[in-house]
Amino acid sequence: MAVLLQLNNIRKEYGARAILEDASASFNEFQKIGVVGRNGAGKSTLCRIIIGQEEPDGGTLTFNNAMRLSYLEQHDPYKPQDNVLDFLMRYTGKEEWECGEVAGRFQLKSQSLAAKIGELAGGYQTRVKLTAMLLRDPNFLILDEPSNYLDLSTLILLENFLQEFNGGYLIVSHDREFLKRTCEHTLEVEHGGVFLYPGNIEEYFEFKEEQLRQKLAHNKTVEKKRDQLQDFIDRFRAKASTATRAKSKMKQLSKLKTIEIAHATAAVRITIPPVEKKGGVALSCSDLEIGYEDKRVASGIHLDIDRGSHVAVLGDNGQGKTTFLRTIAGNLKARTGSYKWGTALEVGYYAQHVFSTLHPDDDVYGHLQREAAEDVKRQDILDMAAAFLFQGDDVRKKTAVLSGGERARLCLAGLLLSEKQVLLLDEPTNHLDFETVEALGKALGGYEGTIFFISHDRTFVNLIATTVIDIKDGKIKRYPGTYEDYVYHLECAARGEEPGELSKRESVTSENGTASRKKETDPEKQQDIARRKKAKSDFAKLKRKINQAEHRIEHWTKERDALFEESRNNPFHYSRKRRDRSKQLTIWIEEEEAGWLRMLEDLDRLKKQLAQR
Ligand SMILES: Nc1ncnc2c1ncn2[C@@H]1O[C@H](COP(=O)(O)OP(=O)(O)OP(=O)(O)O)[C@@H](O)[C@H]1O
Ligand SMILES: [Mg+2]
Incomplete structure (x- = not known):
């Protein structure tokens, strides 16, 4: 297999900070590589250097002549009013029939080809970009977070396409499932270096x-x-x-030396400012119908959600989760019916693509200050920034230079500082690295305000959800069970099995637990007395044994020291017998010492045991 690209000691600095310090790796033809690493580790920087959009400050890149590189644009290379086919022809210089053929692989049919790109749904716009990438007839691809915001059907198309792709690629992603399905190797970007592991993401972990x-x-x-x-x-x-x-x-x-364990970069610790805890209803929907001017998405919605509920809004892609959130955020007009927030409740909304609304001239602190509630102090802003890993001078970074994950973090930090009692979060985990997702999940789990959130990440949902609403076939209903039940039913459906009752299974276990505890009370006391007696006698025995061992060690050591002394005094008189004897004594001493130390530990344990009772 030919090496297509070699990176030698690549170095890249931004200001005083080196993002990449000594990155070396080589990539072969047909190597399908997933790129992982914390937000801000330098993954996108590395991609941009390979693509040639950025110059390294040191090191070299060696490209094989056989390399035909193509990449998925991070920014839209078209204007919304561009026609799909015109854009593809202009951008790739290919004939109409060729553009049509490749577009067909992503199910972009003649109707879509004639449409304006801006009018296509998000997933279809990505399909246009994928087609443009492929029309360059590449044998090596660079894709930086292609799976964010993709609807499920485009995601599956992309997975299938990548699995069959006759060439190699580097894909940056925080989606473990996606990487598992598409990559056989894993490139870790960490502490300024890169490390290529010859296994997929699961094997790498x-x-x-x-x-x-x-x-x-x-x-x-x-x-x-x-x-x-x-x-x-x-x-x-x-x-x-x-x-x-x-x-x-x-x-x-x-x-004796311990091995240094490289500390995974600073940990994210998110604390959400507390909100006033109140009872009552947070949201009530009455015969609500949601959708767009010419399209009804769901109707007949009757819901009463209590304050402090953490509502997971679940359902397949395209069923209307975002439409529902946009409507109750006041971002989209209800078609008919009504919804009402509880008295004095303020609603904060984290929308998909929210970070494209960041002002490029703002710096991190400036953005947070603008978003923060009136009474929030400078130190609180700095603390929140630090919790999302903007430390020291980082708060002076312009939003334009932030990595994808850093932008998402900044928007979330701003939302949390706005101290709203209701949070509406539409896929907040996109772009965030694994650790941040967990920290955010834990923080939101303990939040006392009301949350409505959409997420495909099971661990995240599990950490937060107290209530589930399900959007399906134009209806929005409260799901009668927990999120665990919901997933359990989905899994059963996928296996074609009848689900059993989860709650029943749980109650059996707790009944058993209580019964056995009661029965044991009396005999337990008796056993306790017997155990204590035994511990006392064990203690005495052990002490005796320790004394004996110490005597033996002392005795043997004396003898061995005498033999050493003898050798030192007679350096030219070699005695095999003396050497064998001292060797034997050393072995005995070491063995005895090991046993003696073990007994000391046991003695300590017994001492503690006796002191406890
Ligand atoms: N022009 C620039 N000036 C200053 N800092 C920059 C610039 N461009 C990028 N950075 C910083 O370099 C670091 C690496 O950014 P990069 O986009 O490569 O991260 P990443 O690994 O792709 O992260 P993510 O997982 O969030 O996408 C970030 O801290 C980012 O803020
Ligand atoms: Mg990135």
Whole structure:
């Protein structure tokens, strides 16, 4: 397999900060690579350098002549009023029939080809960009977060296309499922470097976990050994007969080294400013009909949602989740019927693509200050910025230079500072790295205000949802069970099975638990007395054994020291017998010491056990 591209010690700095420091890797023809890393790690920067949109500050890129590179544009390369076919022909220089043929692979039929791009739904606009990318007849692709905001059918088309693609690619994505389906290798961008792992995303995570586990296990062993040696030294340093042994243990101790575990960059810790806790209804919808001028999306909506509810708005793509959120946000007019927010409730809305509304001349602090509620202090703004990882000078960064994930974080931070009692969140986890999604989920889970949110991320939904509403076939209803039930029913449907009752299964377990606890009360006391008696006698026995072991160690050490002394005094008189005996003594001493240390630990445990009762 030919190497198509080689990166050698690539370096890229923005101001005083080096984003990439020493990035080296080579990519082969047919290598399908998923690119992962924290927000702001430099993934998009790396893509832009490869594409030639940005110059590295150091290092070299070597392209093979056989490389035919193409990429998915991050920004729209067309104007909304452009006609699809005209744009494709102009942009790629290809004939009409060729454009039509490739567009057909993404199910862009003649009607769509004749349409204005701005009039197409989001997923279809991406299909136009994918067609443009392919028309360049590439053998290597660069795709930076192609799966964000794609509707499910376009996502499946893209997955199928990538699986069959006869060439290699680098795909940046925070979507684990998507990467699993499309990539066989994983490129990690971290701490300014890149690391190519020869396995897919799941194997990569397993590898990372295993690596961490091994390092932790090694360090634990070293720590334990350190404690044992220190214990030994403290115990025997003062005694003349054991001082030498203590000294040698000190030497051993100084040689023990733990492996440094590169700390995953600063952790995101999100705290949401508290809102006033009140009872009552947050939202009530009465015979509401939602949709657009010429299209009804859902009707007959009757809902009463209590304050403090965390409502997961679920349903397949295209069923109208965003339309519902836009309507109750006041962003889209209700067709008929009405909805009403509780008294004095203010609503904050995080829309899809919200960050395209950021002012490019604003800096991070400026944006947050504008969004923040009146009484929010400068320090609160800085704290919130830091929670979303804008630390120190980062708050002076212009929004125009922020990475995708950083923009999403900034908009979320602004929304949280606005201290609204109701949050409407439309796919807030797009662009966010795995760690941030978890931190946000935990923070929202503990939030006392009302939340309506749309998300495809199961872990995230699980952390937050207290109520589920389901949008299906033009109807919006409260789902009678929990999110767990909802997923369970979906899974059963996918397997073609009849679902059992989840709540029943749960109650059986709790009944058993209570019953067994009651029965045990009396015999438990008896057992406790017996256990205590045994612990006492074990303690005495162990002490005796420890004393005996110490005697043996002392005795053998004395003998071995004498043999050493003899050798030192007679350097030219080699005695095999003496050497064998001292070797044997060393083995015995070490074995005895190991046992002795184990017994000391047991003794400590017993001591604690006896002290507890
Ligand atoms: N022109 C610039 N000036 C200053 N800083 C910049 C500039 N361009 C990018 N950065 C910073 O460089 C860092 C890397 O950005 P990059 O877009 O490569 O991250 P990323 O890994 O793609 O992140 P994400 O997962 O959020 O997309 C970010 O902290 C970003 O703010
Ligand atoms: Mg990026």
